[in-house]
Amino acid sequence: MTQSGLPPLIKTNNLVKKFGSFTALNGVNLEIHPGEVHALLGDNGAGKSTLIKILSGVFPATSGEIEIEGKPVNFTSPRDASDAGIGTVYQDLALNALTSVTRNFFLGREITSFNSPFGLMKMKEMDRIASEEMAKIGINIADPEQAVGTMSGGQRQTLAIARAIYFGAKVLILDEPTSALGQKQQMEVLKTIKRVQKLGDIAIILITHNEIHARLIADRFTFLSLGEVIGSGTAEDLAGDDIKTLMAGGAEIGDLTKELESI
Amino acid sequence: MSDSTEVRQEADRHAPKRHIWTMFARPEIGPIGVMILLFGMLGYFSIPAAESTWNPFAGEGFNALGIRNNLRVISQLGIIALGAGLLIIAGEFDLSIGSMIGFAGACMAMILRWGFAILIPYISFEGGIHIEYFTVLSVDHVTPIWAIFITMCFTLTFGWIQGFIVVRSGLPSFIVTLGGLFFLRGLTEVSLRAFNHRPDQSAGSTTVTEIPDLKNIIDLPEYGELSRLDAKSLPEADLVSMAQTLPSDTIATLTERLAYTYNRVAEAKTAIMEAKGVKPLEKALENAVQSGNEYMVNAIQDKIENFSITPVVPKNVSDVDVARAYIDTLPTVNKVADFFGGNILEALFDWLYFPIDWNTNNFGNQFAPGLYSCVMIWVILSIFCYIVLSRTQAGNWIYSTGGNLSAAQANGVPTNKVKISLFVFSAFCATIFAACQVFEVNTSDAAKGNLKELEAIAAAVIGGLVMTGGFGTVLGIIVGAFIFGLAREAFFYIPGIDGSFYRVFLGLVIIASALLNENIRKRIMGNI
Ligand SMILES: Nc1ncnc2c1ncn2[C@@H]1O[C@H](COP(=O)(O)OP(=O)(O)OP(=O)(O)O)[C@@H](O)[C@H]1O
Ligand SMILES: [Mg+2]
Numbered sequence: 199m200t201q202s203g204l205p206p207l208i209k210t211n212n213l214v215k216k217f218g219s220f221t222a223l224n225g226v227n228l229e230i231h232p233g234e235v236h237a238l239l240g241d242n243g244a245g246k247s248t249l250i251k252i253l254s255g256v257f258p259a260t261s262g263e264i265e266i267e268g269k270p271v272n273f274t275s276p277r278d279a280s281d282a283g284i285g286t287v288y289q290d291l292a293l294n295a296l297t298s299v300t301r302n303f304f305l306g307r308e309i310t311s312f313n314s315p316f317g318l319m320k321m322k323e324m325d326r327i328a329s330e331e332m333a334k335i336g337i338n339i340a341d342p343e344q345a346v347g348t349m350s351g352g353q354r355q356t357l358a359i360a361r362a363i364y365f366g367a368k369v370l371i372l373d374e375p376t377s378a379l380g381q382k383q384q385m386e387v388l389k390t391i392k393r394v395q396k397l398g399d400i401a402i403i404l405i406t407h408n409e410i411h412a413r414l415i416a417d418r419f420t421f422l423s424l425g426e427v428i429g430s431g432t433a434e435d436l437a438g439d440d441i442k443t444l445m446a447g448g449a450e451i452g453d454l455t456k457e458l459e460s461i
Numbered sequence: 462m463s464d465s466t467e468v469r470q471e472a473d474r475h476a477p478k479r480h481i482w483t484m485f486a487r488p489e490i491g492p493i494g495v496m497i498l499l500f501g502m503l504g505y506f507s508i509p510a511a512e513s514t515w516n517p518f519a520g521e522g523f524n525a526l527g528i529r530n531n532l533r534v535i536s537q538l539g540i541i542a543l544g545a546g547l548l549i550i551a552g553e554f555d556l557s558i559g560s561m562i563g564f565a566g567a568c569m570a571m572i573l574r575w576g577f578a579i580l581i582p583y584i585s586f587e588g589g590i591h592i593e594y595f596t597v598l599s600v601d602h603v604t605p606i607w608a609i610f611i612t613m614c615f616t617l618t619f620g621w622i623q624g625f626i627v628v629r630s631g632l633p634s635f636i637v638t639l640g641g642l643f644f645l646r647g648l649t650e651v652s653l654r655a656f657n658h659r660p661d662q663s664a665g666s667t668t669v670t671e672i673p674d675l676k677n678i679i680d681l682p683e684y685g686e687l688s689r690l691d692a693k694s695l696p697e698a699d700l701v702s703m704a705q706t707l708p709s710d711t712i713a714t715l716t717e718r719l720a721y722t723y724n725r726v727a728e729a730k731t732a733i734m735e736a737k738g739v740k741p742l743e744k745a746l747e748n749a750v751q752s753g754n755e756y757m758v759n760a761i762q763d764k765i766e767n768f769s770i771t772p773v774v775p776k777n778v779s780d781v782d783v784a785r786a787y788i789d790t791l792p793t794v795n796k797v798a799d800f801f802g803g804n805i806l807e808a809l810f811d812w813l814y815f816p817i818d819w820n821t822n823n824f825g826n827q828f829a830p831g832l833y834s835c836v837m838i839w840v841i842l843s844i845f846c847y848i849v850l851s852r853t854q855a856g857n858w859i860y861s862t863g864g865n866l867s868a869a870q871a872n873g874v875p876t877n878k879v880k881i882s883l884f885v886f887s888a889f890c891a892t893i894f895a896a897c898q899v900f901e902v903n904t905s906d907a908a909k910g911n912l913k914e915l916e917a918i919a920a921a922v923i924g925g926l927v928m929t930g931g932f933g934t935v936l937g938i939i940v941g942a943f944i945f946g947l948a949r950e951a952f953f954y955i956p957g958i959d960g961s962f963y964r965v966f967l968g969l970v971i972i973a974s975a976l977l978n979e980n981i982r983k984r985i986m987g988n989i
Binding site: 276277280288290291292293294295296297301304305306307308310314315316317318319321345347348 | 848849852853854855856857858860861864865867868869871872873874931932982985986
C-alpha cells in the first residue's frame, strides 16, 4: 500500500478496543506517513475518537499493537505518547481560559530556573517563544499576556497546535478542529494545518465530518464504520462520490434520497 | 492569501495597552478602594470628639497601640486566608481550618506543659485482662521548636489525608473538610479533658494554662535561665550589685532612658492633676454665669487664672531601676518562642517613644512595645505565596488545576499532587496561626479558632477569588484580610451606631465582591 518511499510513522496492527461487551474498534489497521495530512472520517460513533485516544495514550487497546517508526510501543499514559512524539489537540483544546497565552503554551512544561517547580519561570523567554511559534503558523498575537478566554476559537486552535508542535510532535492529531467554528475561522484553521505541513515532516491526523475540508487538504483518507475500516486510499485513488458514500458508512446517497422521499 | 488579510490582522483589533487603564482593570482595584475607605473611616472616627485635629494618627485607631492591635487581628486572619485562598484558586475548599487551629494549639500547649510520649497499648493477661501501655519514648521537657515540629507532623498529616480523600474519592472538598471540622474539634476537646484529668476523676477542663512564658526566659549571668519577671523580683541587694557590674556606657544609656520616662510620667501626672483641679472650678463658673452672680463669676475666674499645682517631681533613677531595665534588654533564650509569640520592630517603637514622643500613652509611659511577630510571619508567608503563585511553575499549576482541571491533566500537570500539597499548606497555615497564639498568650483552649475557616474564606472572596477556582491573586487575599480586619474597628468608632453594623457591612461586601469577581471572570472567559 505504501506509495511514498518513507516508512510509516505510525502503524497499527489489528487494534481492538472493547468497552465491556461493546466492541468500539474491531481490528483496525492504519498507516500514518510523515508529511501527509491523513483524514480520519466516519459517522458518529464509528470509533474515531476511540482510535485516537488509544494512539495518544488515554487508554490502552484491548488487543493489537502500535508501532512507531517500526518499533512497537506500549503507552501507559498521555505523557508516554507525547514523549514518543504524538501531539494531540482535543476537541476542548485543553486550555485554561483564565490564564495568559504564554502560561497556556507552556502549561505543564514551563521553563524555570533550577528546573524545579519552585524555580522562577523565565517569563520573558516564554513570552518570546510563544509569540514566535504562533507567528510561524500564521497568528500574530499582540500581547502574550492576553487571557486565552478572550481569544477567538481559531486563535485558540492555533495556540493548541503551535504548542503541540513546539513540544516535539511528529504526529499531530486534531479531533474535529473545525466543528465549533464559523466559516472564516474554519478556513483559518485549514490554512494553519497547511502551514504546519509545510514546516517539514510532521504527519497530521485530521478527524472531521466535513467532506469539503477533508478534500481540500487531506493527502490520504481512512473511513471507519462501526469500528472497522471500510475503505482507505490517497486523494487520487478516491473519486468524489466514493468519499461521500464511504462517509455515510457505505450507504449510497441515492438510497438515502429514496428513503427520505418515502417518509 | 490576499493582501487585505496581510494588512489587517487579529492583533490589530486589540487597542494598545495603556498602563493607567490596565491598573484600573485589575481585579483587586475594587477591594483596594474599600480598604482605603475603611482606613479613612477608622482614622477619622477614632479621633476623640474633643480634639480638633485632622491627623488620623491622633485617634485610637492609628495610635501606636491601635496599629499594634489592628495589625495583629489582620495578620492572623491574613495567615490563614493565604492557606484557604491558594486552595480556593486550585478549586478546593478547607472548612477544617478553624478546628485545625484549635487542635494545633491544644497539641502544642499540651506538649509544652506535659511533655511528649509515645505509648503502644496492648492487652495484658496478668491478673485479669486489661490494657497495658508500652512506653516507646517519653520526654518531659520539649523545646518550642520540637513542640511545633511534632504538632506539624500531626496537622500536616491530617491535611494530607483530607486532600488524599478528596482527590481519590472525587467527593466535594466541602463535605470532606466538614467532616474534618467536627472530627478535629471533637478530638481536641476529648484529648484536653483526658489530659486535664483531675485526681478526683471529675472531667477536666478544655483549656491548658500555666505554660511558662517561654519567650521571656533569659540567661542571667550567675543566676542561669529564669523568666524576666523572676529576674526583676530578685532581692534588691542582688539587683544593685548587678547594676554596679554593668559597663558605664550601658548604665548611661539606661539611665538617660529611664530619666526620660520618669520626667515624661511626672509631666503627664501634673497635666492630669491640673485638669482635674480646674474642672470643678469651670463647672462652678458655668453655674455662676447662669445665676448671674457677678461677684462669684469674678472670684471664680480669678481662681482659675491663679490656679496652679506643684509640679510632680520625677522619680530618681535608682540602681534597682537600672538593673530591671537592663534585664529587659537581655535577649531571650527561646528564639523560636519569641519568633512566634514575641514582638518585632522594638527598636523602632522605642525610638518613636524616645526621642520622638509619639508612642506615648496618656500617663507618659511607652504605649506599644512593638508589633506582634505574627505580622512578620504574615509578611514572610505573603511574599512566599506571591512568588510561588505568580512567578513559578507551581503557581501556573495551581491556576490551571482550578481553572480547567482536565486541561491541566491533559498537559501533564500533577493536579492531585497540587491539590494535596495545598491541603497540607492550609493545615500548615493553621498551625502557624496556632503557634503565634500559644506562644503569645501561653494558654490554649479547645474553642480557639472557632469560625476562623469562614472568616478566611470570606477574606479570600472579598479579595477577588472565585469559588470555582482558577482566579485571584495573593495581593487580593492580603487586601481581603485588611478589609475583614479593619471593618470591625472602623464601625466601632462611628458615633451613634451599633458596632455590630460591621457584620452587616461585611455581608454586603462579600456578596458585592462575589458578584464582581464572577463578572470579571466571565469577561475573561469570553462569556460577556
Ligand atoms: N468510555 C466508553 N465506554 C463505553 N463506550 C464507549 C466509551 N467511549 C466510547 N464508547 C462508545 O464507542 C463508540 C465509538 O465512540 P467514538 O467516540 O470513538 O465515536 P466517534 O467516531 O468519535 O464519534 P463522533 O463523530 O460522534 O465523535 C460509541 O458507540 C461510543 O458510545
Ligand atoms: Mg469523536
